[in-house]
Amino acid sequence: MVEPFDQRRIDMGDGHVIYLEQSGNPEGVPVIVLHGGPGGGCSPYMRRFFDPAHYRTILFDQRGCGRSRPHAEVDKNTTQHLIHDIQVIRQDLEIERAVLFGGSWGATLAVAYAEAHPESVLALVLRGVFLGRREELDWFYGGGAARFFPDRWADFLAPIPEAERGDLIAAYHRRLFSGDRAQEVRHAQPWVMWENALAGLEISGPGHAPPDYARAFARLENHYFVNGCFLEENQLLRDRHRIEHLPAVIVQGRYDMVCPPHTAWELADGWHKAELRLVPASGHALSEPRIAAELVRVMDGFRDDAAF
Structure with a gap:
């Protein structure tokens, strides 16, 4: 496991302190x-996609989640605030x-940031x-999605x-902000479990998320x-x-039930510097084996091609 060489907190000056x-x-x-x-937070697993000899990898917990504070806070927490934080x-x-x-959501934020500040971006991997x-x-x-998962929808x-x-x-908003x-917390659990149940191609049991995590994730999302x-x-x-001059690779599970492939297709269609890779037998989650392997290939490809 690659370990961080730097951990810090950045005070954004408006009540939010970001872990990085x-x-x-x-x-x-x-x-x-x-x-x-929004609300998922970063994890050590996310370091595994980047050759540590070649890449300087920056992970941070967005406002209100993970190790950023205040936890589960939605005040001054918008897409524009997150763009500012980046x-x-x-x-x-x-x-x-x-x-x-x-x-x-990280792909949403990446595109939103790139469109706001294209001069600050080398490439996008979505x-x-x-x-x-x-x-x-x-x-x-x-x-x-309920038509495919009527039991989980119930x-x-x-x-x-x-x-x-x-x-x-x-x-759910009325109950998550009561x-x-x-x-x-009681209503955060079914909100989180609905998404988690559909994230992977192999559907696991319903389970429960830790209460503090579930509350932050559900409230922020x-x-x-x-x-x-x-x-x-x-x-x-x-x-x-605004970003069509930038190279992009889009890795999309063929059977993604959370974010169906049509959206990735629309984003890539006509963007000549974007490559869409539809991954067979795969769903939505970062941990899906074929998705994870393809993302490693993308980053190793940039490295080997000396793209930057």
């Missing part, structure tokens, strides 16, 4: 890793340009693409009265989704022209 770590080669090609969720991190670490490596649009949220929380519906099931994001911590991810509808596709 660096591993690999301090003089290497910088890679900023953007975790999913700028502060890049400047604090004296990085002129970096590869952005992100999956799921997995399980999500662009924050209404149609994508409707697929997952409006009954699309578990997700169970805590919500039938009269409120027309808008499940709003219904001010009653016990109720928030719900907060972003109820606000349309703080993006204009279709903004990231509309503004793709």
Whole structure:
């Protein structure tokens, strides 16, 4: 296991303090890793995709989750705040340009940051693409994915009265932000379990997430989704022209039920410097064996081609 050579906390000056770590080669090609969720946090597993002799790997916990503080906080927590945080991190670490490596929500944030600051990006490596649009949220929380997983969908519906099931994001929002911590944790579990159950091609048992993790993940994800991810509808596709000069590789599970491949196809279609790799027999999760192997191949390919 690659261990960090630097761990620090950065005070963003507005009540949020961000945990950050660096591993690999301090003089290497910088890679900023953007975790999913929102609210997922980074983990040591995320270091495994980068040759430590070649890459300078930067992981950080986005606002409100992981080791960043305050925990589960949604005040001053928007896509624009996260874009600002990446700028502060890049400047604090004296990085002129970096590869952005992100999956799921991390892919959303990578594209949003790159479109805002294309001059600060070397390339994008994206997995399980999500662009924050209404149609994508409707697929997952409006009954699309439920057609394939009616049993898991029933578990997700169970805590919500039938009269409120027309808008499940709003219904869960009322409970995840009730001010009653016990109720928030109780409703965080089915929110997290619905996503976790569909993330891998091999579906495991329902299980339970640790309460503090579940509450942060569910509150942050719900907060972003109820606000349309703080993006204009279709903004990231509309503004793709701002990043079409940048190389990109998109790794997408053929059977991704959380973020179906159509979105990755739309993002790559007509972007001549983007390569879409549809991975067979794979779902959404970073830990999917074929997904993980393909991401290692992508990063080793950049290294071997001396792309940067």
